[in-house]
Amino acid sequence: MSRDVRLGDRIFRRVTEAAGLVVLVTIAAIAVFLVAKAVPAFRVSGWGFFSEKQWFPDATPTKFGVAALAFGTVLAAVLALVIVIPVAVGAALAVTELAPKRLGTWLGHLIDLLAAVPSVVFGLWGIFFLIPRMKGLEMWLARYLDFIPLFSNPSHTFGKSVFAAAVVLAIMTLPIVAAIAREVFRQVPQGNREAALALGATRWEMIRMAVLPPSKGGVVGGIMLGLGRALGETIAVALVLGATYGITFHVLQPGGNTIAANIALKFGEAGATGRSALIASGLVLFAITLAVNMAARTIVYRSTRVSREAAV
Amino acid sequence: MSVATLTAPVSLRRPTLGRGHLLLLAAATFLVTLGLFAVTPLNGVADFIVVFGVAYVSVQTAASYAIEGGRVARNRLALTLLVGAVVLAVLPLLAVLVYTIGRGGKAISGSFLSQTMRGVGPLDNSGGAYHSIIGTVEQVGLASAISIPIGLLAAIYVVEYGRGRFAFWVRFFVDVMTGLPSIVAGLFVYAFLVIGLHQGFSGFAAGMALSVLMLPVVVRASEEMLKLVPNELREASYGLGIPRWRTIVSVVLPAASSGLTTGVMLAIARVTGETAPLLLTAFGFDSLRSNPFHGPQSALPLYVFQQAGSAFDVAVNRAWAGALTLIAIVLLLTVAARLLTRRNRLAT
Numbered sequence: 067m068s069r070d071v072r073l074g075d076r077i078f079r080r081v082t083e084a085a086g087l088v089v090l091v092t093i094a095a096i097a098v099f100l101v102a103k104a105v106p107a108f109r110v111s112g113w114g115f116f117s118e119k120q121w122f123p124d125a126t127p128t129k130f131g132v133a134a135l136a137f138g139t140v141l142a143a144v145l146a147l148v149i150v151i152p153v154a155v156g157a158a159l160a161v162t163e164l165a166p167k168r169l170g171t172w173l174g175h176l177i178d179l180l181a182a183v184p185s186v187v188f189g190l191w192g193i194f195f196l197i198p199r200m201k202g203l204e205m206w207l208a209r210y211l212d213f214i215p216l217f218s219n220p221s222h223t224f225g226k227s228v229f230a231a232a233v234v235l236a237i238m239t240l241p242i243v244a245a246i247a248r249e250v251f252r253q254v255p256q257g258n259r260e261a262a263l264a265l266g267a268t269r270w271e272m273i274r275m276a277v278l279p280p281s282k283g284g285v286v287g288g289i290m291l292g293l294g295r296a297l298g299e300t301i302a303v304a305l306v307l308g309a310t311y312g313i314t315f316h317v318l319q320p321g322g323n324t325i326a327a328n329i330a331l332k333f334g335e336a337g338a339t340g341r342s343a344l345i346a347s348g349l350v351l352f353a354i355t356l357a358v359n360m361a362a363r364t365i366v367y368r369s370t371r372v373s374r375e376a377a378v
Numbered sequence: 379m380s381v382a383t384l385t386a387p388v389s390l391r392r393p394t395l396g397r398g399h400l401l402l403l404a405a406a407t408f409l410v411t412l413g414l415f416a417v418t419p420l421n422g423v424a425d426f427i428v429v430f431g432v433a434y435v436s437v438q439t440a441a442s443y444a445i446e447g448g449r450v451a452r453n454r455l456a457l458t459l460l461v462g463a464v465v466l467a468v469l470p471l472l473a474v475l476v477y478t479i480g481r482g483g484k485a486i487s488g489s490f491l492s493q494t495m496r497g498v499g500p501l502d503n504s505g506g507a508y509h510s511i512i513g514t515v516e517q518v519g520l521a522s523a524i525s526i527p528i529g530l531l532a533a534i535y536v537v538e539y540g541r542g543r544f545a546f547w548v549r550f551f552v553d554v555m556t557g558l559p560s561i562v563a564g565l566f567v568y569a570f571l572v573i574g575l576h577q578g579f580s581g582f583a584a585g586m587a588l589s590v591l592m593l594p595v596v597v598r599a600s601e602e603m604l605k606l607v608p609n610e611l612r613e614a615s616y617g618l619g620i621p622r623w624r625t626i627v628s629v630v631l632p633a634a635s636s637g638l639t640t641g642v643m644l645a646i647a648r649v650t651g652e653t654a655p656l657l658l659t660a661f662g663f664d665s666l667r668s669n670p671f672h673g674p675q676s677a678l679p680l681y682v683f684q685q686a687g688s689a690f691d692v693a694v695n696r697a698w699a700g701a702l703t704l705i706a707i708v709l710l711l712t713v714a715a716r717l718l719t720r721r722n723r724l725a726t
Contacts, residue, residue, distance in 0.1 A: 078623035079539055085531030086540075086548040089597070092590060093551050096558075096566040103569040156463025164460060173464060175716065180471045182712040184651025186679045187478060187701045190686050194694075195477045202422065237470040244467060268453035291557060298559020300654035301683055326561045330657055330683075341573075348565040352558075359557040363550060 096352065104346035110339060115346065120311050121328065123343035124336065132325060132347050134311045139324040139351070142228050142303065143296035145317060146235035151289060154240050158247035163259075163273055174248055181241035189305030192234045193226075197306065200230055204318050219318040226308040228322040234302050239292035246288025246366070250281045287366030294358045298351060300326035325351040393445050403441060407434045431462070475705070482702025485695040491703070495664040495676075503692045507700050509666040510681035513581055516670040517660065517677055518650050520585025521592050526642055529596025536597070537604040538626055552601075555594035563590040564655030572659060581670025584660035584677060588649040595648055599641025603634045636718060643715035647708045653679035678704050 108115060110128055118131025157177060161170045204224045211217040254277050262272040303324050309331055310321035329344045336344060411430045435458055443451035493506030536549055567587040571577050607630050615625040631638070656662075661674035662684055678700060685697035 072621075074624070075622050078626070079535075082531045082535035082539060083544075085528045086535040086545070088528050089532060089548055089552055089555065089593065092593070093555060095570065096562065096590075099566055099569040099574060100562075103573070153463050153466050156460045157467035160460040160464040164457065165464075173468065176471060177467050179709070179712065182647055182651070182708055183471070183474055184653065184679055184701075184704055184708055186651070186653040186682045186686070187474065187705050190682065190697055190701050191474050191477055193686070194481070195473065199424070202425065240467060240470070268449055270453040270456035271449070273456070294557040298557075298561065300559065300561040301679075305683070305686060326559060326654070329561050329565065330654055333658055341568075345565055345569055348562055352562045355557060355559055355562070356554065359554045360550075362557075363553050 100345055100349040100352060103342060104349045107339060107342035107346040119313060121332065123340040128339060130343050132350050134313050135323055135325045135328050135347060136350060137313045138228065138322045139297055139326070141317070142231045142235060142322065142324055143293055145228065145232035146239060146296045147289060147293055149232060149236035150239050150243055150292060154243035155247050155285060158244045158251055159273060162248055162251040163269070163277065177244050178241055180237070185238065185299060185302045188234055188238055189302035192230065192302060192306040196233065197225060197230050200233065204229065208318050215315055216317055219316055221319045223320055224318065225320045226306055227320050228307070228317040231303050231307045231322065232317070234306050235296045235299055238299060238302060239295050242295060243288050243292040246291060247285050250284030250288065251277055254280055283365055283368065287362045290358055290362030290365065294355050294362060297358065298326055298355050300330050303327040304330040395442055395445060400438065403437055404434055407437050478698070478701055478705055481698040485699040486702055490699045494666050500688070500690055501692060505696065507678060507681050507703065509663070510676040510678045510700070512666060512668060513660065513675040514650065514678040517581050517584040517588060518646060520582060520670060521588035521649055522646060524585065524589040525592040525596050525645070529593050530600050530638070532597045533600035533604055534626060536601050552594045552597045556598060558591065560591055560652050561654040563587045564658035566590065567655070568658040579659060579661035579674040580672055581660055581675035584656050584675065585670065587655035587659045588652060591652060591655065592645050592649045595645040596642060599644060600638055603637030603641060604630060606637065607633045640715045640718045643711050647711035647715065650711070651679055651704060651708045653683050656680045
């Protein structure tokens, strides 16, 4: 009988182990299949794939590369982070350090709910609600901060710009950055806060001395997870970006594009080389986000024993 | 001389700004801002709020600095900014919900939910999303059928058996996979199934892509719930001579069942709203296709995206109606799942 019992256990264990293996196999399969289907495009373009800005894979002669797309992806994501970091970290601090417990929990749930809004809804909302209402701010920035290259707008038109996309991305990354920051701040022992207050610190001094220093690593990890999301976001960006292929820091100018948005916009009309080229650009995106996510996870693991609940 | 210092009126109370003072400051700032908007070319409600906010924070900080000193002034400034951050963080959700309900509520109708796009011209004010809703239900159903069992088993492995290197890597890559861009999942299934195995576009391909996105979410959520099951329950079961696998199936899983349901519902909600992978797998279709295994199919998020790209108002209205339907489904699932958590006896 005891042999039967051990047999049952062995089988069950193997089955669950196989399910775990599926996760690893999936990641590996993604890499393998993307590489395999990207090879035809790489054959056509050669190393020019990484330096060419235009995207005409199905024209003769073909001319395509990820330079402008990768630039746009990183620019929009970094800009989004600049906007989201103070808001997300500030909101997380207010929720954990200032608000009464019940109110804090509710506000936290409300911010989490933002993650449930589908990206296509954000895109639609971006076009019809946000972009028209941002025009005033954009014109103000372009007029008075013209001396900063980032805000100068030689085209003098406003609309579907990298800046608008960055604001939408900031809203979309807000819940994950705020959730991780909140989780990290909660890990700080209550005693540290009380010690700071007992020494006569004001609330802000308590936050600066007792809460922020031990949380630094975890918050940085959360920000990097947000970066990963912003780099890979597709549909919202495809809807609010002007889809041009150029490298410019004039973020208020209509235009710009990202790797992910370009795949969504060009896939339907692409021919064989075009689709292979899109897969090749997706491979670049996969590599970038994989690296960012792995680094972020490692940082989050190391800095705190943060409950990974927040990370979904 | 020493007597003089001893009897000098020393106040231990530092001067502070009370609530009344702050209200007074706010009122004064409000009036000044109003005057500024009357005289200068500044206008607009949003601009007023911004200018007033900035002005009030500066005035409050200056007054506090003069009366209460630098430390208290810095404290006031920082706390005000933190409260401002919370307001800014909650605002987008309200704006998205209110605007979507407003635009979608006007556009939605019974016929929108019961008609397809078959034979609808670009300027026709008819047509609906029935075929897309069916597509979404089938695709999400297929994704759930693949991801939930595998995800649950993987979570059991990680929590109940997971020691050592292999378990660490499973855990690590589950976390990394939660950050996989959804378009990459679509490209993968396109490369592997649609052209790799020559299956062509189909609802099943979409279900595969969604399952890639769903799997890590199910594992993560289930893992968290299984960890909450107290070890005493397991030990009591072992003590009765019950083998490990029976303990897991008949003791641990039932104990965690409500939490597991929550996790699964959240995972379903998350993939229901995914659009990008569907472009490359389901591709989209104007008529009803109830067989998900053959030929391109529509889906609700895809439908919204495609209608939103049109230049015509009738299509944009359809997009809003679709967006409202989508957001209603997803938020209902999410909120229901969260409410279920509160009834979970294991969750703290």
